[in-house]
Amino acid sequence: GAGVSQSPRYKVAKRGQDVALRCDPISGHVSLFWYQQALGQGPEFLTYFQNEAQLDKSGLPSDRFFAERPEGSVSTLKIQRTQQEDSAVYLCASRRQAPKDEQYFGPGTRLTVT
Amino acid sequence: AQSVTQPDIHITVSEGASLELRCNYSYGATPYLFWYVQSPGQGLQLLLKYFSGDTLVQGIKGFEAEFKRSQSSFNLRKPSVHWSDAAEYFCAVGTASFTGGGNKLTFGTGTQLKVEL
Numbered sequence A: 001g002a003g004v005s006q007s008p009r010y011k012v013a014k015r016g017q018d019v020a021l022r023c024d025p026i027s028g029h030v031s032l033f034w035y036q037q038a039l040g041q042g043p044e045f046l047t048y049f050q051n052e053a054q055l056d057k058s059g060l061p062s063d064r065f066f067a068e069r070p071e072g073s074v075s076t077l078k079i080q081r082t083q084q085e086d087s088a089v090y091l092c093a094s095r096r097q098a099p100k101d102e103q104y105f106g107p108g109t110r111l112t113v114t
Numbered sequence B: 001a002q003s004v005t006q007p008d009i010h011i012t013v014s015e016g017a018s019l020e021l022r023c024n025y026s027y028g029a030t031p032y033l034f035w036y037v038q039s040p041g042q043g044l045q046l047l048l049k050y051f052s053g054d055t056l057v058q059g060i061k062g063f064e065a066e067f068k069r070s071q072s073s074f075n076l077r078k079p080s081v082h083w084s085d086a087a088e089y090f091c092a093v094g095t096a097s098f099t100g101g102g103n104k105l106t107f108g109t110g111t112q113l114k115v116e117l
Helices: none
Strands: A005-007 A010-013 A019-024 A031-037 A044-050 A053-056 A065-068 A075-079 A088-095 A109-113 B003-005 B010-014 B019-021 B024-026 B032-038 B044-050 B056-058 B064-068 B073-078 B087-094 B111-116
Touching (some): A019 A109, B019 B111, B024 B073
Parallel strands (some): A010 A109
Antiparallel strands (some): A005 A019, B032 B087
């Protein structure tokens, strides 16, 4: 079956523009995570959904970042008024449900803010 | 809060040599521990995981890791490295909690492995 897919794979935005990053999780996976990976760093947690409920958004760096998963499947991470420090790879992961289940990662979206 | 330290940023080994990548974690309770591998332009692939039980866990591609509670370590090993193992390796710690972060993963900064032919 298909894995986690993300689009676009690459995005270049001018500073101040809004961007939307899409994640298609594995079908039937209840849990969905967004991570941010800066160059040379490990991924850092942004936010977590269980079905359509956003249960933790403690990792979102500012109120310019917003995520949604309205029907409990596809998720969108939106960044408003992008800044240069937002340049990173944004990874989405989905998990069947339980903490013991594996998180499957997508290939990521590389965002470059110029 | 949990944290992970991977003290080696870069490691170079010869093909066929053994490999050990170090990982130390900080977490108050029994952690869930993971090793992921990331090739350029690719997502993260799970190599192995530890939740409980046998402290020596086997993973894919011939990798294994040993959980040592007394040392707060979860080092990754492979007896004979192949050129295709060149990649970046991340150790991560998760929690058992469904709520809050829902078992969000906290990653180390990674170890870049180079394999010399």
